[in-house]
Amino acid sequence: MSETASSPGDDEHVDEAQNERLQKAVIVAVRAGQRPRVLAEGKRYAALLNAPLVVVHVDVTRFVTFEDPDGMVHSAPIDLNIDTGAEEFAQVRAESEKALAGSGLTWTARQLVGDPALSIKHLVHELDAQLIVVGTRSRGIGESIREFFTGSVAARLSHRQSTPILVVPLEEPVPDDKKDPWAE
Template identity: 70%
Template sequence: MTDSTPRAAEEAAQNAALQKAVIVGIQPGQPPHVLDEALRYARLLSAPLVVVHVDVTRFVTYEDPDGYVHSAPIDLNLDAGAAEFEDVQRAAEQALADVDVPWTARQLVGDPALAIKQLAEKLDAQLIVVGTRKRGLGESIREFFTGSVAARLAHRQHRSVLVVPQGDTVPDDQKDIWTE
């Protein structure tokens, strides 16, 4: 089961069916074991799975009383976020094709930690799953200005946050974690 951005009435019906879900934040190109781990916990908790991608190139302009979110782009490249969501959705469809857990894909907009937190509140989620960030200078700069999504989620809401390593681990004797 998948959807893109549902309208308010559809979203309310879907949210009712997705109560107590496990939410997993996914980015294009992220290792598949982040989604696998979220699926494992959804099975353990007998919960639906919500795969989310947050389009950081858009921001929330206002929210209707019925919950529908209106957004605007930060820049004129409108296709970037849509293309990323399509990649995430396609990867989720392939990975979850034969699973026995109900799931859906959603695209959120704005700040990743705040968008995931708000969705978790709407769904009364049992667990939020995110991957660690990629190593590299660009990611280090982004995290310096915005902070870690996992850390911000852990400090700004009451649900458990599972942080799944992306892959390559740093040796214990390496002092600087982000050498790139």
């Protein structure tokens, strides 16, 4: 059963009652159009742990400007095209609804903003999450450049908080006789 999902227009404000229902959740970070394996693993572990599932999309085109004492987060766009993040979140929500239909899980989708590792870390702390599920990066020059500037989300999370992280491979494994993708 899906709960109400936050959207970028909500200024990331989610009521305390919803956060209370999501305590000890499994958090799965997804991108629009990503292979469904990451969400499937999050779904599997949420069922195994009898935990709620929080599907998270991080809008990296926005940044946090300040947070009110009551937890309401205010954000501003880096780019004037603020619809990109909203469109991606709508796609993530639709993909999640399809994948989680009939699962019997309590789940919600949340849009976070800013640095992926830091925003996920904040949510993990807020919900006292049991597990974080993330995918590996895609191969290619664009992803290599992005990772050069932002670093690996999984690696950064592993050094900044204590909740276990499940890293799900998104592509076929690199053969042993090939160069490591991060060395490209």
